[in-house]
Amino acid sequence: MNDKQLVAEHAASLVEDSMIVGLGTGSTANYFIEALSRRQRDEGLRITTVASSTISAIKAAEHGLPLLDISQLGHLDLYVDGADEITPGLTLLKGRGQDLVMEKLLARAAERFVVVADKSKQVSRIGEKFVIPVEVMPAAWKIVRHALEKANGEAELRLNASKDNVAVTAHGSYVLDVRFPDWLDDAELDILLNNTPGVVEHGVFRGLASLVLIADQGQVDVVHA
Numbered sequence: 325m326n327d328k329q330l331v332a333e334h335a336a337s338l339v340e341d342s343m344i345v346g347l348g349t350g351s352t353a354n355y356f357i358e359a360l361s362r363r364q365r366d367e368g369l370r371i372t373t374v375a376s377s378t379i380s381a382i383k384a385a386e387h388g389l390p391l392l393d394i395s396q397l398g399h400l401d402l403y404v405d406g407a408d409e410i411t412p413g414l415t416l417l418k419g420r421g422q423d424l425v426m427e428k429l430l431a432r433a434a435e436r437f438v439v440v441a442d443k444s445k446q447v448s449r450i451g452e453k454f455v456i457p458v459e460v461m462p463a464a465w466k467i468v469r470h471a472l473e474k475a476n477g478e479a480e481l482r483l484n485a486s487k488d489n490v491a492v493t494a495h496g497s498y499v500l501d502v503r504f505p506d507w508l509d510d511a512e513l514d515i516l517l518n519n520t521p522g523v524v525e526h527g528v529f530r531g532l533a534s535l536v537l538i539a540d541q542g543q544v545d546v547v548h549a
């Protein structure tokens with residue numbers, strides 16, 4: 325069992341009968357879907373799930389998990405997802421996979437948000453390893469870029485995989501990949517991005533994680549917020 329599988333198994337063990345469980349997106353979240361499905365099959369665990377992306381919904385359906393559409397839900401008991409970066413204060417960077425609108429909605433709506441990751445995701449500050457994805461209204465992308473540049477950001481419009489068109493997210497947004505100077509901390513970045521008109525959502529997840537499970541060489545470190 326690799327480290328991502330290990331934290332996914334640990335997260336699946338936190339699920340209780342009758343819970344409404346949010347399914348994240350990415351390789352670690354995929355292991356969680358598999359682990360949850362095994363518990364459903366082997367222990368008769370009764371759960372309802374909601375997916376953060378089309379790809380997670382497909383995976384959940386393939387594994388026989390009962391799925392609801394987000395529009396049918398007012399709250400979740402538990403949301404489990406991976407992250408691209410995790411700071412010592414448990415702020416996360418997410419959204420590499422262009423589903424961050426739904427990911428943040430589910431993380432916010434859940435009673436508990438459990439983050440599953442291996443040690444490679446630990447950083448000292450947000451933006452250390454990755455650019456910060458900022459979903460923007462298509463018509464506003466230049467206005468948002470200008471606003472972020474005035475705040476010392478360097479923003480680049482994301483292109484699709486074949487680089488022949490603009491990348492469009494699941495919610496019809498464009499994405500600006502933004503680098504900020506390292507003296508801007510995650511609280512300042514969160515406030516800036518929350519308060520820039522034209523920004524639909526961004527990849528800084530601050531104050532949302534309840535529990536972070538970090539695996540390192542077969543051991544799981546449990547960090548409470």
Ligand SMILES: O=C[C@H](O)[C@H](O)[C@H](O)COP(=O)(O)O
Nearest residue numbers: 350351352406418419420421
């Ligand atoms: O949009 C992508 C999500 O934020 C993922 O949770 C994140 O990229 C981590 O992915 P993985 O579990 O594959 O490392």
